[in-house]
Amino acid sequence: MKDSLDLSAINPGLSESSSLKHVCSNEILIRNQPYIISMSIHNSKQPQMDLEVEAKESADQWKGSFDVTAIETMTAKTGNFKSFNIFVSMLENAVNQESTSVSIDLFTYDDLETLRKKRQGQSGNIPNHPTNIQLANKRYLILTYNAEYDRIYYPLSLPYCGKPDPVILMQQIRQLTTENRLLKSRLESDVERSDIIRLQRECTRLKKENNEYRQQLSSNRSNNSKDQQQQQQIELLHQMIRTSEDALVKERAKITKNDDYKTLNNQVELLKTSERQLKSKVRSLTNEIALLKRNSLHHPTTVRSSSRVRPIHLHGYILTTILLIVALCYFER
Structure with missing residues (x-):
């Protein structure tokens, strides 16, 4: 299960106090063994990357810290230089398995020596038990970058830290529980605040719509009164037209009678x-x-x-x- 969290976006105060900017964690299956890989970025004086690998079944842990100089020197030695920010982005994509061009593998010292000899074209047996126990327990996280015509390996050395101490684990659990409660309370307050803001906006919108509806209602009433007045004026005009038509008909009848009378007089x-x-x-x-x-x-x-x-x-x-x-x-x- 992958987990990527930007603490500065959630809680600026927490980010400032702990100088922790970004946390990325995911469970990856490497050579049929589940590993939990976690990466965090600190920015106290200069950017620093903390990398932790834990075997899920045995609880063995390997940890390492890398600053800008160490990362950029290591990438320069591979012949394909990457800046600190670019390398962190590549590693994060590999941890979250979000890109097919980058992948992660975990090597022992023997695996790394075998890989080096294969690249150099050498052959020979690697001793099964190195003399240095720390070197034997060390792990190398290999970030592989698959380019179009090339494949580049970026090794990160992770010393063995042993199994987690129960006391330290309990402290970490208590610290994480406290931080979890703090984050939950702040998230709930943020949710409540966002709900209040949303309700205020909704109330403002409803008030605006209510005012618009009132204006429309008043304009409709005024329009209705105007329409009634216009209807009355139209009816009055119709009556005047009918009266004028009746008078015109009467006048025409009188004129017709006068014409008939004149005709009769002429005939007489x-x-x-x-x-x-x-x-x-x-x-x-x-x-x-x-x-x-x-x-x-x-x-x-x-x-x-x-x-x-x-x-x-x-x-x-x-x-x-x-x-x-x-x-x-x-x-x-």
């Missing part, structure tokens, strides 16, 4: 004129008939001969007279 005047003309014709015809009668009394022979000659004219006068009389009777009605 024409009829009266025709009546006067017909009356004058009737009088003239009556006088002519009377004259003809008188002439027939004084000159009967002439009348008979003339009656034979102009019988048609006499009948025409008579018919015309009758028609005029009928017309006059019609007009008088």
Whole structure:
């Protein structure tokens, strides 16, 4: 289980007091044996990396501390120089198994000597039991960097520290328990503070929305009152239009009646004129008939001969007279 923690991000006060900036820990299977590898970065005067390897089954421990000079000198000797920060980043990726280009292996002194002789092309047996017990118990953590056309090995020497002392373990457990409680309390306070901030923001947002809704409601009410006034004005205009249309219809009817009256008056005047003309014709015809009668009394022979000659004219006068009389009777009605 890997664990990577930046203490300065969680608790600045704790980071300042202990000068501990970063902690990285993970369980890795090396040659079918589980190991717990932990790495921490300190920054008291200058950056320093503490590396610890623990065999999970036997509880044996190997520890080592490396400053900037030691790391950069070691990388320079391999022929592929890496700065302290770059090397720490590479080692962290290897511990957390986050990159395929870097990996970790754990060598004994014999394994390292065998690797050196293979690289140098030498052959020979390595003694099974080195004379120095400390050298035999030492472990070398090998950080392997797989480049595109090359493979670089970065060795880190880790002296053997033995099995953990129960007293030291109990102290560490108590210290870790205290730090754990402190971190939990501060995290809970941070969570509560974040909840309060979140609730305050939510309250502010709700107040803002409430004010917006109130403004919308007031504007809608004013718009409704304006709409009612406009509707009343529209109804009043409709009534005025209907009244104007009724008045226009009445005026048109009056004008039509006046036109009919004028037409009838003109016809009456024409009829009266025709009546006067017909009356004058009737009088003239009556006088002519009377004259003809008188002439027939004084000159009967002439009348008979003339009656034979102009019988048609006499009948025409008579018919015309009758028609005029009928017309006059019609007009008088």
